[in-house]
Amino acid sequence: MIKNIRQLLVGLVILAGGYFLAVSFNLLPSFSKIFSAAPVIIDDTPILIKEVRQISEMVSITSFDEVVVSSHKPAPAGSARQLIELVSPAPLYSLDRLVLVIKGKIMVGTDLAQLSNRQVYIQGDSVSMQIPPARILDIIVNPSDTETFIEKGDWSPAEVNELKMNAREKLRARAIEKGLLKKADEQSLLVISNFLRMLGYKKIRVVTAP
Incomplete structure (x- = not known):
């Protein structure tokens, strides 16, 4: 024992x-x-994603532009005007013509709601982020910004709206030609870098996704 x-x-x-x-x-x-x-370990990447997404659509550049759009109608078939146009040396289509001068506000920036966890890498006080490329977020054309330069003949609301849609596409194309997307990218990178610096990160790398 x-x-x-x-x-x-x-x-x-x-x-x-x-x-x-x-x-x-x-x-x-x-x-x-x-x-x-x-100890409770919290992955700060989703938290950072949430904080950045709260900015949502970040407008980096607001541009104002003006375009001229026009449309004309051929003479109705069998009408006296059509007969005159057939024998006239100069076309008379200008008798039914609509010319609009439209001013628009183009808002260019970055849609941060598209940011995903895969585009953010964090280690200590270092952060690397790849943000979506800038795009045209909105084109605003108010009725007060539309001036009728020439209006001859009868034009339905649908025909006028179609002309205004053409004006929006012209405003979009002119914004791209002016290089506003590139300028908005540069501005977005600067704003996001400053935002991350305010959050306390020391080593920051922010680039635009291809």
């Missing part, structure tokens, strides 16, 4: 010694760490 107790105590001493050696070499956690609450 005494011999068995002695063997048990020796075994416990060996086991305890082995445990404390393992703790000293960080092979096993200590008793305090076993029973203490585990």
Whole structure:
């Protein structure tokens, strides 16, 4: 009986010694760490994505432009005007003609709602981000910004709206020709870099996605 107790105590001493050696070499956690609450590890990438997305559509450049659009109608078939046009040396289509001068506001920027976790990498105080390329976010044409330069003949609301849609496409094309997308990219990169710096990041790399 005494011999068995002695063997048990020796075994416990060996086991305890082995445990404390393992703790000293960080092979096993200590008793305090076993029973203490585990630290909560939070991935800050989704948090950063959420904060950036709150900016949503970031308008980097607002441009004002003016275009002229026009349309004309041929003479109705069998009408007296059509007969006159057939024998006239100069075309008379200008009798039914609509010319509009339209001013528009073009808003160019970056849609940050398209930003995904794969486009952000964070390590310590360093962050690398790839933002979507700039695009034309909106083209605003108010009725008060439309001037009728020439209006001859009868024009339905649908025909007038079609002409205004052509004006929007002209405004879009002119904005691209002026290089507004590139300028908006440069401005967006600067704004996002400053925003990340305000959040406390030291090493910042922000580029535009291809």
